[in-house]
Amino acid sequence: RAIVRDLTGVAEQNPALPPGRVPIQEVDPTVFETRFLRKIKDLGEGHFGKVELCQYDPRGDGRGQLVAVKSLKPESRGQLWKEIDTMRELYHHNISSHSLIMEYLPAGSLKDYLPWRKHQTDLKRLLHYALQICQGMDYLGSQRFIHRDLAARNVLVENESTVKIGDFGLTKSMKEDKSYYTVEEETDSPVFWYAPECLVDCKFYPASDVWSFGVTLYELLTYCETSSSPTTVFLEMLRLTQGQMIITRLVEVLMAGRRLPCPPHCPDAVYSLMRRCWESSPENRIQFKDLITELELLLD
Numbered sequence: 171r172a173i174v175r176d177l178t179g180v181a182e183q184n185p186a187l188p189p190g191r192v193p194i195q196e197v198d199p200t201v202f203e204t205r206f207l208r209k210i211k212d213l214g215e216g217h218f219g220k221v222e223l224c225q226y227d228p229r230g231d232g233r234g235q236l237v238a239v240k241s242l243k244p245e246s247r248g249q250l251w252k253e254i255d256t257m258r259e260l261y262h263h264n265i266s267s268h269s270l271i272m273e274y275l276p277a278g279s280l281k282d283y284l285p286w287r288k289h290q291t292d293l294k295r296l297l298h299y300a301l302q303i304c305q306g307m308d309y310l311g312s313q314r315f316i317h318r319d320l321a322a323r324n325v326l327v328e329n330e331s332t333v334k335i336g337d338f339g340l341t342k343s344m345k346e347d348k349s350y351y352t353v354e355e356e357t358d359s360p361v362f363w364y365a366p367e368c369l370v371d372c373k374f375y376p377a378s379d380v381w382s383f384g385v386t387l388y389e390l391l392t393y394c395e396t397s398s399s400p401t402t403v404f405l406e407m408l409r410l411t412q413g414q415m416i417i418t419r420l421v422e423v424l425m426a427g428r429r430l431p432c433p434p435h436c437p438d439a440v441y442s443l444m445r446r447c448w449e450s451s452p453e454n455r456i457q458f459k460d461l462i463t464e465l466e467l468l469l470d
């Protein structure tokens with residue numbers, strides 16, 4: 171939001187706009203003119219597209235704002251417009267003002283940030299991040315949205331004490347269409363963050379986001395280290411044999427009651443919160459409201 175307003179100001183003071191043309195920002199402050207964007211470097215790549223660091227420089231004097239620009243692989247272009255519409259509808263302190271053009275957060279995602287900050291990040295800080303994620307998710311749920319891709323890679327670090335939920339690529343409103351995202355089988359796919367009902371029936375409930383939050387909490391407590399990541403640990407657990415399908419095996423293992431292990435140095439009380447997110451049936455899972463209460467108690 172802040173950055174959008176700043177840039178609107180810049181455009182209004184800009185006398186170089188062609189005469190007789192209404193600056194596009196006056197019509198819609200969430201639309202930027204791409205000709206004023208200059209790429210600086212790549213920031214990250216996800217399942218559906220990539221994010222680049224750019225300067226939005228309508229005056230052309232090299233002093234424009236730094237912004238993160240998201241573009242999608244051609245096959246997922248339709249998704250981007252949905253994501254922009256979602257972002258216009260949602261606004262919350264712990265949800266990044268993320269659209270085609272986002273505020274640039276130099277620290278990147280928790281996954282980019284945490285492995286390098288292990289020694290500066292104590293349990294209390296990790297639980298604060300967890301609490302903020304739950305607050306953002308509780309807001310999302312109150313607006314009747316399901317995120318469907320909650321994971322450390324999609325939580326952005328604003329500063330060392332504030333994180334925001336980003337990547338609304340898969341977010342769906344429960345009001346609209348009933349079509350579900352079909353899961354692709356690839357090691358880097360979000361299947362290891364998915365609840366059984368998502369894997370079995372491709373159904374996503376608000377409680378499915380709670381399951382993914384549990385996996386995200388596990389990532390926080392392992393400082394997002396690749397060696398103990400959900401993908402690494404689940405793949406070891408699955409013991410796949412030639413030709414076996416990942417999702418089929420994953421469902422078997424989860425139905426047998428197996429779960430990600432308690433991370434090293436993780437207190438029992440925190441691991442038991444993860445376990446309450448990983449109840450097999452959605453109706454038995456803890457909700458974000460109660461997670462907020464429990465985390466606040468732990469932080470007291």
Ligand code: ADP
Pocket residue numbers: 213214215216217218219220221238240272273274275276277278279282323324326336337338339
């Ligand atoms: P995808 O839908 O392709 O997964 P994401 O929105 O998750 O896209 O972004 C992919 C990666 O780009 C993130 O994991 C993060 O490393 C980086 N990134 C995304 N948004 C920003 C931002 N606003 N500022 C800095 N880095 C970002």
Ligand code: MG
Pocket residue numbers: 216217323324337
């Ligand atoms: Mg992502």
